[in-house]
Amino acid sequence: xxxxxxxxxxxxxxxxxxxxxxxxxxxxxxxxxxxxxxxxxxxxxxxxxxxxxxxxxxxxxxxxxxxxxxxxxxxxxxxxxxxxxxxxxxxxxxxxxxxxxxxxxxxxxxxxxxxxxxxxxxxxxxxxxxxxxxxxxxxxxxxxxxxxxxxxxxxxxxxxxxxxxxxxxxxxxxxxxxxxxxxxxxxxxxxxxxxxxxxxxxxxxxxxxxxxxxxxxxxxxxxxxxxxxxxxxxxxxxxxxxxxxxxxxxxxxxxxxxxxxxxx
Amino acid sequence: xxxxxxxxxxxxxxxxxxxxxxxxxxxxxxxxxxxxxxxxxxxxxxxxxxxxxxxxxxxxxxxxxxxxxxxxxxxxxxxxxxxxxxxxxxxxxxxxxxxxxxxxxxxxxxxxxxxxxxxxxxxxxxxxxxxxxxxxxxxxxxxxxxxxxxxxxxxxxxxxxxxxxxxxxxxxxxxxxxxxxxxxxxxxxxxxxxxxxxxxxxxxxxxxxxxxxxxxxxxxxxxxxxxxxxxxxxxxxxxxxxxxxxxxxxxxxxxxxxxxxxx
Numbered sequence: 001x002x003x004x005x006x007x008x009x010x011x012x013x014x015x016x017x018x019x020x021x022x023x024x025x026x027x028x029x030x031x032x033x034x035x036x037x038x039x040x041x042x043x044x045x046x047x048x049x050x051x052x053x054x055x056x057x058x059x060x061x062x063x064x065x066x067x068x069x070x071x072x073x074x075x076x077x078x079x080x081x082x083x084x085x086x087x088x089x090x091x092x093x094x095x096x097x098x099x100x101x102x103x104x105x106x107x108x109x110x111x112x113x114x115x116x117x118x119x120x121x122x123x124x125x126x127x128x129x130x131x132x133x134x135x136x137x138x139x140x141x142x143x144x145x146x147x148x149x150x151x152x153x154x155x156x157x158x159x160x161x162x163x164x165x166x167x168x169x170x171x172x173x174x175x176x177x178x179x180x181x182x183x184x185x186x187x188x189x190x191x192x193x194x195x196x197x198x199x200x201x202x203x204x205x206x207x208x209x210x211x212x213x214x215x216x217x218x219x220x221x222x223x224x225x226x227x228x229x230x231x232x233x234x235x236x237x238x239x240x241x242x243x244x245x246x247x248x249x250x251x252x253x254x255x256x257x258x259x260x261x262x263x264x
Numbered sequence: 265x266x267x268x269x270x271x272x273x274x275x276x277x278x279x280x281x282x283x284x285x286x287x288x289x290x291x292x293x294x295x296x297x298x299x300x301x302x303x304x305x306x307x308x309x310x311x312x313x314x315x316x317x318x319x320x321x322x323x324x325x326x327x328x329x330x331x332x333x334x335x336x337x338x339x340x341x342x343x344x345x346x347x348x349x350x351x352x353x354x355x356x357x358x359x360x361x362x363x364x365x366x367x368x369x370x371x372x373x374x375x376x377x378x379x380x381x382x383x384x385x386x387x388x389x390x391x392x393x394x395x396x397x398x399x400x401x402x403x404x405x406x407x408x409x410x411x412x413x414x415x416x417x418x419x420x421x422x423x424x425x426x427x428x429x430x431x432x433x434x435x436x437x438x439x440x441x442x443x444x445x446x447x448x449x450x451x452x453x454x455x456x457x458x459x460x461x462x463x464x465x466x467x468x469x470x471x472x473x474x475x476x477x478x479x480x481x482x483x484x485x486x487x488x489x490x491x492x493x494x495x496x497x498x499x500x501x502x503x504x505x506x507x508x509x510x511x512x513x514x515x516x517x518x519x520x521x522x523x524x525x526x527x
Contacts, residue, residue, distance in 0.1 A: 039360075118449045125451070210413055210435030210446050223351060224436075227417035230355040230380035 045233040049225060057221035058241050064203040064217060067135035069196055072142030079147035080154060101144035107205050113137045114209050130215040134206050142199050149191045153184035186260055193253040197246045218242060297339050297496045299365050305336040305343050308364035310350035312441050314464050315520040316370040327520040328368040335503045351417040356380030359489040365496060367487040370458060372419045382490050384500040386483030392423050393459035394476040395447060395466060401454050402475040404428040410453035411435055413443045419482060420456040
C-alpha cells in the first residue's frame, strides 16, 4: 500500500479520533444515567449539605492543610539543610527521617501518633486537639517529601551564585539565606504546589482519629452524609469542594510561573 | 504496527476490558437464588465485630458467618467473605454495586436502612451498652463533660446523639477496633456499641467494664439488595426458621456466646 508518510499520519489520526468518539458514545449510551444521577446527584440532598459543607467541612480541610503545610515546610527546610550539611550525624538523621516518613503510609503515621504517644507517655496527648494531631502527623509526612524537593531546588541553583556572594564578602550561611534559598524556592514552586494539593487530599485521613462533629473535614462530612441519607450525593458535593480549593491553586501557580519566566 | 495504531489498539482493548468489568451479570442456582458469582454466596461484612464476625488466622469466623454457611449450604453454594466498610453496607451501596449477595454485619433493622436494603427476619436481639475503664461511668448522664466513642453509621451513634447530654463529646470512629483502642489508650472515656461485642471485649480485657446496657429493642437482620432478590431472602428466612426448629441455632449461639439464648 503506497501511502506518503503525511497521508499515513492523517489516516492514523482519523482512526484515533474515531476510536475516541466510539468510546465516548459507547459509554454515553451504556451508562445508566438515571440511576447514576439518583445515586450521585440528588438536588434535594445537594441543598441539604449547605451551609455546613462550607462553614464547617471546607474550613476544616483548609485549616488542617495549612497547618500541615506550614509545619512541613519549616521542618522540610531544616531537613534539606541537614541533608546538605557537612556534619555526618545531621545528614544521617535527616536521611533516616525522610526515608521513614516518605516510605510509611500517612494513615499509619496518623494512627501511630494518635494511639502511640498516649501509650508511650500515659495521660499525655499532642497539644491542640485534632488540629494539633493533624498538623504534626500530616506535617511530618509532608516534610519528608518537601525536604527532598527543597534539597533538589538548592542544588539546582548554579554554584557561581554562591561563589559570587562569597566574593562579595558574605558568609556561607548569609549567602544561603539571601541568595540561594530564595532562588531555590522559585525553582521548586510547581512541586511545592503539588505537595500542597496532595496534603489537601491527605487531610481526609484524619478520619481515623476519633472526630467530634466540629472537627469534620470534607471527606468525613460527605461520608457522614452518605450514612444519613443512604445516598452518594454528599460525597459528590465534598468532591466538588476539593476542586474549589485545588483548581484555583493550580491556576495561581501557573500565573506565578509565567511571571517568573518573563522576569528572567 | 506504528505507535499510533498501537495506541488505538490499546484504547480499544482497555475499553473492552472496562466494559466487561462493568457487567455484573448474576447467575441463578438450582434453588432459584440469584448470586453474583457462580457457585458462590458472597457475603459482605465489616470487621472486627467479635463474636459476630472476626478474623481467626486467615478466616473470617463468628456467629453471623456460621449462619451464613448454613444459607450457602442450603443453596448448594460455597461461602466467600468480602470485608467492606460498615457504612457501605448499611447504606445499601455494597449490595447495589454488586460487591456481594448478602450482608451479614451484626446490623440492626431500622426503618431508614429498610429504605435502602431488604432485611431478613430478625435473628438476634441486641441492646446498646457502655464500655469504660471507670466503673462510676454507668449512664449517659454520668458522662457529662467526658468523651464518648461512637462508630460511624451505627445505631449506637444515633442513640448517643439522641439521648446523651449535650456536654458529652461524641467522637466518631471507623470501626470497633479503633473505638476500643481509643478507650484503652485513654483518648476517650467510654465506648457505646452493641452489647455483644462489648461484653466479649470486657471479658478478654479485665481492666474494662460494661457498666450499662440500654434496652433499645434492637434486632439484627441479614440484608440483600432492595427489591432484587426475594428468592435469597426467602431462603435466609427458611434457614433461620429451620435452624431454630432443629436446635442448630441454639448450638451455634452457644459456640460463640457461651450460653444458650434466653427465650
